[in-house]
Amino acid sequence: MFRKYFYFFLTLAMLACSQKKQDHFDYIQYELFDLNPYDLPATIMLPDASAGIGTSLKPKVTYEIGGFKWRIDVGRNYTMLIEDYGDNSLRFEEFKRKLFKPNRYFDIKVVDQSPNTLIYKRVVKGAYVEQPNEKYHIYSVCKIADNYYEIMNREQGDSKRVVDFMFHSIQSVKSK
Numbered sequence: 611m612f613r614k615y616f617y618f619f620l621t622l623a624m625l626a627c628s629q630k631k632q633d634h635f636d637y638i639q640y641e642l643f644d645l646n647p648y649d650l651p652a653t654i655m656l657p658d659a660s661a662g663i664g665t666s667l668k669p670k671v672t673y674e675i676g677g678f679k680w681r682i683d684v685g686r687n688y689t690m691l692i693e694d695y696g697d698n699s700l701r702f703e704e705f706k707r708k709l710f711k712p713n714r715y716f717d718i719k720v721v722d723q724s725p726n727t728l729i730y731k732r733v734v735k736g737a738y739v740e741q742p743n744e745k746y747h748i749y750s751v752c753k754i755a756d757n758y759y760e761i762m763n764r765e766q767g768d769s770k771r772v773v774d775f776m777f778h779s780i781q782s783v784k785s786k
Contacts, residue, residue: 635778646786648673648680650692652754655782656684657775663687687772690779693760695751701758702726702751709749721770726751727780729773746773754785 640655648671657665665685672681678694695701706728709718715735722729727750734743745767752759761780763773 635781637778637782639775640778640782643669645671645680649675649677650680650754650759651786653782653784653786654682654779656682656779657688661775663769663772663775687768688775689764690776691762691764695758695760697756698758699753701760702728702749705749705751705760721746722777727777729777731770732767746770748773748776748780750780752780752783754783 637655639657639661641658643654643656645652645654650673656669657663659665663685664687670683672683673679680692682688682690682692684690698704709728709730717733717735718730719733720728720730727748729746729748731744731746733745746763746769747767748761748763750761752761761783763776768776
């Protein structure tokens with residue numbers, strides 16, 4: 611009888627440990643990048659050359675001093691766009707409303723959604739399209755200091771693998 615209870619509680623403990631491990635992401639293929647020198651009071655984890663998505667060793671940040679838009683390029687395939695939306699806490703809901711309006715050019719399918727991040731794929735409609743043309747997009751709104759920032763990938767979209775790396779980068783944003 612004691613043995614049954616022992617195995618039961620051991621199984622419960624193992625399940626609890628595996629749940630905790632799934633909530634934590636190990637940033638092995640990422641490097642910490644400080645955005646403070648670019649007038650953005652935050653840090654972010656960006657993929658390094660070992661990620662296998664064509665990332666270079668040194669990220670390039672393009673922005674205007676005193677501006678409200680940033681572009682982070684890490685190699686030829688990883689481009690993240692950041693825009694300051696001030697105190698607009700409803701920006702995420704506004705974006706989703708606009709995205710899901712009927713569109714005669716694209717089919718939009720949600721891949722994953724959390725309270726502040728949306729991953730979706732966009733496929734061009736039409737009989738004239740011969741090859742699969744789905745591209746993945748990520749959109750998020752993060753609060754950094756006192757402002758809300760829109761973070762997304764480039765307009766033409768990316769592969770699912772690149773968007774997955776961006777998702778983890780966005781989840782790592784920490785305000786300073």
